[in-house]
Structure formats: structure tokens, C-alpha cells
Amino acid sequence: MSQPSPRLAAIVATARTILENHGREGLTMRALAARLGMQAPSLYKHVADKDELEALLIADALREMGTALRASLDGLGPRRPARRTAVAALAKGYRAWALAHPHPYRLATEGTLPRDRLPVGLEAWTAAPLVEVAGDEDRARAIWAFAHGMTILELDGRFPGGADLDAAWDRGVAAFA
Amino acid sequence: MSQPSPRLAAIVATARTILENHGREGLTMRALAARLGMQAPSLYKHVADKDELEALLIADALREMGTALRASLDGLGPRRPARRTAVAALAKGYRAWALAHPHPYRLATEGTLPRDRLPVGLEAWTAAPLVEVAGDEDRARAIWAFAHGMTILELDGRFPGGADLDAAWDRGVAAFA
DNA sequence: GTCTATAGTGGGATAGAC
DNA sequence: GTCTATCCCACTATAGAC
Numbered sequence: 001m002s003q004p005s006p007r008l009a010a011i012v013a014t015a016r017t018i019l020e021n022h023g024r025e026g027l028t029m030r031a032l033a034a035r036l037g038m039q040a041p042s043l044y045k046h047v048a049d050k051d052e053l054e055a056l057l058i059a060d061a062l063r064e065m066g067t068a069l070r071a072s073l074d075g076l077g078p079r080r081p082a083r084r085t086a087v088a089a090l091a092k093g094y095r096a097w098a099l100a101h102p103h104p105y106r107l108a109t110e111g112t113l114p115r116d117r118l119p120v121g122l123e124a125w126t127a128a129p130l131v132e133v134a135g136d137e138d139r140a141r142a143i144w145a146f147a148h149g150m151t152i153l154e155l156d157g158r159f160p161g162g163a164d165l166d167a168a169w170d171r172g173v174a175a176f177a
Numbered sequence: 178m179s180q181p182s183p184r185l186a187a188i189v190a191t192a193r194t195i196l197e198n199h200g201r202e203g204l205t206m207r208a209l210a211a212r213l214g215m216q217a218p219s220l221y222k223h224v225a226d227k228d229e230l231e232a233l234l235i236a237d238a239l240r241e242m243g244t245a246l247r248a249s250l251d252g253l254g255p256r257r258p259a260r261r262t263a264v265a266a267l268a269k270g271y272r273a274w275a276l277a278h279p280h281p282y283r284l285a286t287e288g289t290l291p292r293d294r295l296p297v298g299l300e301a302w303t304a305a306p307l308v309e310v311a312g313d314e315d316r317a318r319a320i321w322a323f324a325h326g327m328t329i330l331e332l333d334g335r336f337p338g339g340a341d342l343d344a345a346w347d348r349g350v351a352a353f354a
Numbered sequence: 355g356t357c358t359a360t361a362g363t364g365g366g367a368t369a370g371a372c
Numbered sequence: 373g374t375c376t377a378t379c380c381c382a383c384t385a386t387a388g389a390c
Contacts, residue, residue: 007355028383041385042356050384110287111333141336141345142323142352149326150319156288159318168318175319175352184373206366218368219374227366 008046011036012056016104019057023103027054054107055117061101061108062118066126068097073129084177086133091147091173098151106155109148139176146172185223188213189233193281196234200280204231231284232294238278238285239295243303245274250306261354263310268324268350275328283332286325316353323349 004012014035018027029050033040047053072093073086081089098105115123127140134140150172154165181189191212195204206227210217224230249270250263258266275282292300304317311317327349331342 029385030383038355039357040383041358041387044385045355109335113333113335138341138344138348141340141342142327142348145326145330145345145349146319146323147326148330149322149324152329153322153325156290158286158290163318164315165318167315168322171315171319172322205364207364215373216375217366218376221367222373 005046011043011046012053012060015053015057016060019103019107020101024107051114052117055114057104058108058114059118059122061104062122062126064101064104065094065097065108066122066129068093069126069129073133082177083133083135084173087143087176088173090130090133091143091169094147095151095169098155102155105151109152134176143172143176146176182223188220188223189230189237192230192234193237196280196284197278201284228291229294232291234281235285235291236295236299238281239299239303241278241281242271242274242285243299243306245270246303246306250310259354260310260312261350264320264353265350267307267310268320268346271324272328272346275332279332282328286329311353320349320353323353 011032015027015032018031018035022031029040029043032053033043043053047056069090072089073081076085076089113123127144130144131137131140134143150165150169153159159165159168188209192204192209195208195212199208206217206220209230210220220230224233246267249266250258253262253266290300304321307321308314308317311320327342327346330336336342336345
């Protein structure tokens with residue numbers, strides 16, 4: 001594992017800022033270069049292509065999500081919580097991270113995951129807290145589908161204006177407890 | 178309500194074919210015109226812009242989804258089924274339609290819904306079977322989120338290769354029964 | 355490692371003649 | 373309602389000089 005050059009780290013950090021502020025479509029090689037005070041072609045000395053840059057951003061997002069999920073469980077204290085308590089905590093942490101970082105969340109969860117370009121084991125590491133709490137993989141997948149569905153539908157403005165999304169989340173958490 | 182011209186109907190039908198075969202990105206005004214044996218600018222005599230064309234396709238998809246959901250319930254016979262039975266039937270019909278028409282499903286469920294350009298009441302009509310079966314709107318939203326999450330994650334290849342998705346669906350259906 | 359220049363691709367949309 | 377001609381935009385990526 002070689003350390004990334006500081007220059008590359010700066011590029012990724014700036015790309016993340018643009019992603020947060022302007023979404024995936026706003027993240028162009030030109031915009032990124034301009035913000036770094038360089039020309040777009042120069043970026044290709046640091047990154048093979050745009051897909052590689054996106055993969056780096058996805059990896060960052062997955063690491064942050066995994067950290068957020070673990071922090072949610074840590075907040076419950078040292079004793080092993082009831083499953084419903086744990087699922088509720090994970091759901092809360094999941095939703096909170098996604099709403100705080102909608103564009104990185106989309107990048108990391110929509111479309112095909114570039115598994116070839118991600119660190120080995122990262123995807124599983126991110127999901128591990130949920131798998132552990134759910135008890136088995138089938139339930140974990142169902143809970144994840146519920147959480148992702150609620151999140152992406154909320155981000156896309158799919159629920160009616162007056163919808164009580166807290167209540168819908170509670171229904172799902174209760175169902176899977 | 179004026180009837181659409183037969184020409185417009187043909188344009189939408191051809192657009193649907195391209196969408197089914199090549200996805201949203203494959204549906205360009207040029208490709209559509211070529212398939213119709215005309216030039217791209219001519220399309221603008223029938224449609225204001227590409228967004229309007231997409232809205233027509235979304236409306237078609239919503240009508241088909243609503244029809245498919247109703248057919249799923251009709252298949253259960255004249256007697257009022259138990260909720261779990263009804264939810265299972267809706268889930269099966271929902272997933273089947275989406276897998277049979279992945280690109281129209283994506284178009285109709287991903288991103289912002291152009292409500293201004295859709296027939297009034299269509300969105301609610303599509304969702305009505307689920308709302309009725311669920312009993313209340315919070316549960317309906319939770320079930321929809323689960324179904325959409327399962328569907329879109331499956332379409333995006335997000336589950337591991339060996340995942341038993343039938344089992345995950347069953348878990349969700351059972352949870353919401 | 356940065357630059358300039360530019361290739362190559364693709365897209366949505368309009369003007370005006372017929 | 374269709375055509376031709378065309379504009380404008382934006383993007384990724386490469387070549388070669390410095």
C-alpha cells in the first residue's frame with residue numbers, strides 16, 4: 001500500500017467539495033482543475049481517468065458511512081442492545097449521514113459500484129455493522145433495501161410534502177425488529 | 178382532454194422501444210428521429226422539448242405499473258385477502274414489472290418526478306393499490322421504500338452474486354404483514 | 355508536473371425555406 | 373410538418389513543448 005501523493009489527496013479533497021456543492025454532474029474535470037488553479041489536462045498526470053477519480057470519492061464515502069454506522073452503535077453504550085434498539089440506531093445514523101451528504105451518498109449508492117477500483121474488503125466493512133445487528137444476511141439485505149429506499153425517495157422528493165417520514169421510518173424499524 | 182395526434186403516439190411508442198433497448202442515455206432526439214425516418218429538428222413540431230417526451234414516457238410507465246399492481250390483486254380472487262397475502266402479491270407484481278421493464282422503471286422512479294407535466298391524479302392512482310392494502314400511509318410508504326430499494330439495488334447489481342433475493346423479499350413482506 | 359492546443363464525441367435546440 | 377443548415381454547448385482525453 002503506497003501512500004497517495006499529497007497532490008492527489010488535494011485533488012480528491014477538492015473534488016469532494018465540488019461534489020458536495022454541485023452534485024455529480026457539477027463535477028467535471030474542467031471545474032475541478034479550475035478550482036485547483038490548473039488546467040484540466042494536468043489532472044491526468046495524477047489520475048488515469050474520471051472513473052478513477054469517482055472511485056476514490058466512492059471509497060471515501062463508504063469509509064465515512066461505515067464510520068458513521070459504528071458511531072451510531074457506540075452511542076448505545078457498552079452493553080449489547082436489543083435488536084430493535086440497534087436497528088433504530090443504525091437507521092438513524094444512516095439517514096443522518098445521507099441527508100448531510102446527499103451527493104456523496106448518491107455517488108456511493110446509485111448505479112454500478114466500481115468494485116475493481118475499490119480497496120478490497122471496503123464494501124463488506126461498510127455493511128458489517130448492519131449484518132451483525134440483523135443476525136443474518138437476508139434480513140440485513142431487506143433492512144438495507146428499506147433504508148436505501150426511504151433515503152433515496154426522500155432525496156428525490158418522491159414523498160408528498162406533508163408526509164411524516166419519521167413515522168414511515170419508525171414503521172420500517174419496528175417491522176424489522 | 179384533447180386526444181394526442183397519431184403522429185405523437187407513434188413518436189412516444191418508438192421512444193419507448195429505444196428506452197427499453199438502450200436505456201435513458203440511449204434515448205436521444207437524434208436516435209429517435211432516425212428510427213422514425215425523420216430529422217431530429219422535426220420532432221420539435223410535436224414535442225416542446227426532450228423533457229416533455231420523457232414525461233410522456235413516465236406517464237406511460239406509471240399507468241402500466243398501476244395496472245400491473247391491480248392485476249396482482251385481482252389474481253387473488255374475489256374474497257378480501259389477508260394483508261400479508263395482499264402485500265406479497267403486490268410485491269411480486271411490482272418486482273416482476275420492474276425486472277421486465279428495467280429502463281422504464283428507472284425513468285419513472287429515479288430522480289425528480291416532473292409532476293407539472295403528468296396527468297393530474299396519475300401518481301396517486303398508481304400508488305392506490307398499495308395504500309389500500311397497507312391500511313395507512315405511513316406503512317404504505319415504508320413498504321414502497323422497501324420494494325423500491327430491493328428493486329433498484331437488484332437492477333444496479335448491488336447484491337452479491339450468490340444472494341438469495343427471493344429470501345430477502347420474503348423477509349420484507351413478512352416484516353410488513 | 356504543468357502548460358497550450360486540439361482532437362473527437364455527443365448532445366439539445368433554433369432559423370428559415372419548402 | 374418536414375427539411376437543411378447550423379449553432380451552441382459541454383465533456384473526456386491525448387500530443388507534445390517546456
